[in-house]
Amino acid sequence: MATLALASWATNLTYANLTPSVVDAAVKSVYNWAGCAIGGYGQDAPQIALHTTLPFFGGHATSSILGSNGSSKGSTFGEGFGVFADAQVAALVNGIASHVDDYDDTHLETIIHPAGVVASALLAVAEAAAEAGWKEGPISGRDFLTAFVAGVEAECKLGLAVSPEHYDAGWHITSTAGSVGAAVAVGRLLGLPTAAMQHAIGVAATQVVGMQEFFGSMTKSFHVGRAAQGGLLAALLARNGYTGSLQALEARYGWTHVVSTRENATAYFAELGRDGKWEIERNTFKPFPCGIVMHPTIDGCIQLRRQASGEGKDVGAVRSVELRVNPHVLVLTGKTDPQTGLEGKFSIYHAAAVGLLYGEATPSQFTDAVVMDRTVIAMRQKVHVATDEGVSDDQAYVSITFEDGDTLEKHIEHAVGSLENPLAEADLKKKFMDQVSKQIGEVRAERAYKAFTNIGNMTDIGKIRMLY
């Protein structure tokens, strides 16, 4: 009955069910996603995806490609509002762009990055819904946030139900669970009845996108875009009468059993919407654009650089860097010799090196040029990693030894950006503005920040692109 339980809960979720703290978390998740998608637009992965799909596969230009500045033929909007595409292309490209910098958000217990798949599908559909006739009347910000929360809860509870076995098998849980989240979100937005929602969940669940072999490559972010498309398509097919299974998640040869050696979906779905059990309240926002398991190390290295500087010591004179971290760090981010910016995002050696050398880790520290920089390469080679089961995922012990034998040490108990040490709103705004300004300029970035932080008060989401 797990599929029914999820579908029924999502179908009945209303804005009134959301507590102020849930709404706050949802809005932050949405604008953090939008900032990442706008900021990531110029990268190769979303650009190739856009230019591969738009010219010959693009249908009605209903939905915005975030981060674009030009204008697109057939758009109902004027010049200057950027490129519009059909909802499928927009979901793919925005999904890729929002994840390509590995800068988005993280539900730490599952390592799901929740907003990317769900919001990319949802905004694309919300913008298209009126013209496509998928829903009568405008979609309000409250409708949007309700659907978004439904989708995030769905993917995170589903992820919890198969964690950690599913991830340990090599799946990229963000996209594998994400397609179900996207289907639930779009299904909720379009007001699917419960049985159709069950079928939407099924059609989404049978599309399992994403394996860890592709981490550190363009294909990692493809997972997010493709899962958004898959979930969106599933919801629209189900809306039009497409059927599959009403027990897609729990059946013997359904999702949970096929993709995991253990599952506990019934128990997790029973918690849906209960006080203190909202997963969106546990969403965190990345301060650094790279694999989350590297964040405690980066935090430690940045702090040590500051400390060294205060003591008049130069990190150029570092002889060795010793890390003691959770074993996940080497499994996921053990690339010793990255060759590209994307690979650098999965190299703990690179992460430590740039933290020490630059005192920050922004998208600028994960470019191809910085990854191939001689000073950075030399510093990477000084980094030694010891793993320790007793060190949790948001912890790290960092020790740097200088050529004169001096040693500085830092124990990060909870990395910046973790649940216990979250980014402040000012940090989130700075992150948004830094990314977005580079892509569409500071003036539009300010307007975009206002638009997305105010999304809950909009009466017609279809017009959000006209606000910035």
Added chain:
Amino acid sequence: MATLALASWATNLTYANLTPSVVDAAVKSVYNWAGCAIGGYGQDAPQIALHTTLPFFGGHATSSILGSNGSSKGSTFGEGFGVFADAQVAALVNGIASHVDDYDDTHLETIIHPAGVVASALLAVAEAAAEAGWKEGPISGRDFLTAFVAGVEAECKLGLAVSPEHYDAGWHITSTAGSVGAAVAVGRLLGLPTAAMQHAIGVAATQVVGMQEFFGSMTKSFHVGRAAQGGLLAALLARNGYTGSLQALEARYGWTHVVSTRENATAYFAELGRDGKWEIERNTFKPFPCGIVMHPTIDGCIQLRRQASGEGKDVGAVRSVELRVNPHVLVLTGKTDPQTGLEGKFSIYHAAAVGLLYGEATPSQFTDAVVMDRTVIAMRQKVHVATDEGVSDDQAYVSITFEDGDTLEKHIEHAVGSLENPLAEADLKKKFMDQVSKQIGEVRAERAYKAFTNIGNMTDIGKIRMLY
């Protein structure tokens, strides 16, 4: 090195490498696929998929929707040639239509239905390639068949490498391996260099579509269409520089290890193209539109009806039907009480009943009406199934007992349509004509038969739709 081996072989495959028997098998596979796709067009699943995707997601109308009779706006063809869509929509809809009747083809060793995913992607791309600029000059029938064979060998060898563990885990191997086959086929057609072919394989492999829970529902055939789309998209992305992993199949967290507990890809890929090792030569064509494991039983029931009739006995007076079959039969087709035509295709009870009552099993015996017919239901309830590991997949023992106590028995050693007892060309033509005539009339059906059986001699595949 498995991914490299596959990519390198496919990249270098030419028409001259294909033996006459390989070409013959390929042509049969293609026209059998076309007949199924044309015949399946009117079913709910492809119709819903078409109407969900075409109006708002459809781009340039370059590629034919098989089986359609109308005309579509923006088509470069005139009235009467049917609906055209962009290559993505066409791949989805044709893939669904070709599989919705469970009437297509079977590579028995893997239970892959090879043509559906590969040909649906390939024809859609071949028809679009000139207008989209994906390839210079027209695509010949020889190019098409070479690419088709590359795709079929790829999916079947990959399937063999993980059989039977992958299927036993609950995956629908036709689509899970099929997306890789489609990517290889499209990649070969577009002349991708080896490294790009490896990336195409990777982007296709990370999209794992299809679980057995959806057997007997619209979503089963969705798997075929979606995998065709996924493979097509992968090849086009790779052509435009999208990258992922060069070791997508063999890596620790790549395809074979994530989706199977065992793999042997290197050994199977080493056989690619060797004499006597062409998998396409082992493709078989379904005489009955339903799960392949039911075919020996249907064959037996049809023969027993004929025998009873010859002896002046009426099957209306049958008291009980005893089957002894391979255990797969009940695992895959054990539905005792099907409610729809699609469910009837996965009910050994229904299969035996219609074989006895109608003396045939064509799409007409798997309609909702026949599945709900009282006489059929009564006969289904007389069927008893015993399973026996010693009975192979293409064998069945059928025994019918009449109310007067008389018993007739039949042992099917190799079901009609199996490799040892294949359909003759006349049977394949009859199957094609029966399906296609119902959809587009007998005159066009004859023309379509000529067009698809002659595909190897065409100089421009882009014009195939103008031939019928």
